[in-house]
Amino acid sequence: MLETSRGQSPAPTREPRGCLFALSQPPLMIFLAVIGVLLLLAALHDLFLL
Template sequence: MNDEQPADLTADLSDEPRGCLFALSQPPLMLFLAFVATLILGTAVHDLYRW
């Protein structure tokens, strides 16, 4: 049997680099990006169609 502690296994996983998809999967970041995109879309529509 293997005598490694579970902490050793998690330490190996934490050394792996995380990519951009991991960062985009975070809900606060997605909410912020959605808010910024909504502001940009709103200003674009306002510039195109001046009511």
């Protein structure tokens, strides 16, 4: 039988990063917080001032 292994071990494969990793990034969280505050202000404006 032919020897197919090489002298080196294969390089470790990097795990794919999913949605939770993307959501944990500070710039994205700041952006989502600003959008959330704007939506909250618009909803409060509609409820109490119109």
